[in-house]
């Protein structure tokens with residue numbers, strides 16, 4: 001039991017009452033974070049291997065980011081992108097400095113899905129084409145434009161024809177023949193994640209991603225890599241495409257880009273940017289000075305602290321430890337850097353719940369069978385040891401089938417009790 005179940009919090013009640021209802025809320029209220037640790041309102045600590053779906057790769061409340069935000073908040077928070085701003089210029093310079101060569105034009109926005117929207121529009125104006133190739137099991141976000149690239153039917157079907165799924169061909173991630181057949185002279189862009197995150201933590205093969213580069217060039221289409229989850233050191237390089245020696249024409253960026261502030265970008269080659277008419281796209285909050293200040297501090301800290309090397313080394317350490325777990329429930333441990341998935345032979349949800357509830361470790365699902373770990377790169381090896389030990393205990397102790405049967409037995413006996421007492425009351429009246 002968490003403290004909240006014993007003593008329901010007013011914050012938990014308020015959030016559950018007023019939220020739109022689209023989220024499956026946990027029974028816990030988080031109030032503070034530092035590095036790889038977060039604390040709930042009752043003071044219980046958790047090792048965070050979710051970090052806001054992969055946002056806080058630098059750790060929660062990194063001191064440089066906190067200082068930059070504090071200073072900028074007292075100076076200037078709002079300036080639209082039509083009016084140049086010192087922090088925005090500094091951020092753009094820093095960002096282009098770490099991006100693969102040639103990606104030196106940037107559209108700034110606020111979330112991953114907006115970066116995908118931008119990518120879609122820039123690809124259409126750059127090529128004069130409007131067909132796309134995306135990947136089965138791919139996830140690109142949930143706005144209607146981005147949703148057209150997202151494969152999972154449950155995210156698309158509730159919105160029927162409002163999601164444009166006629167102009168997108170989905171190919172099996174890794175299938176070279178399907179890829180070659182799908183990319184034609186009508187294709188504006190091929191969209192893919194270098195490691196599928198939501199789709200089960202699946203790294204692309206070098207052959208597949210390199211063939212995507214080759215065939216898009218041959219057909220005059222763009223290659224757009226979705227590095228929203230993989231970017232900014234998560235996979236052990238600043239960007240995952242560096243593992244494959246591939247430079248795309250455009251790259252969508254978000255999550256860890258700016259120290260936890262809601263920031264995103266579509267970075268592209270000049271030839272792609274130059275074809276968008278002035279005023280053809282825009283956003284109010286994109287490139288706001290507050291996020292830009294956080295972004296500058298975050299990018300500098302990533303470089304100074306060797307965050308990519310940390311993610312590479314700790315990722316290998318954690319993956320080795322997970323692979324050493326002897327459990328018949330594990331089908332496969334896979335990933336790249338600190339983007340790690342453990343595919344089980346059964347549903348992952350009860351194990352993820354037990355990790356949080358019983359062990360104080362936050363992790364998340366990626367498809368119903370996969371437990372996904374996205375710890376910050378500043379996590380210590382001791383914390384990794386704790387996470388792996390907790391996971392092993394949970395695999396040993398949780399038995400969803402037995403628990404479900406016990407639940408059913410309890411329900412049946414409760415119903416039996418009710419029938420007996422109803423029967424008794426009838427008799428006694």
Ligand SMILES: Cc1ncc(COP(=O)(O)O)c(C=O)c1O
Pocket residue numbers: 053111112113114116139140141142193197198226227228229254255
């Ligand atoms: C690969 C990928 N693309 C796009 C998105 C959408 O980003 P956002 O949730 O910021 O809109 C996500 C979010 O998880 C993602 O992992």
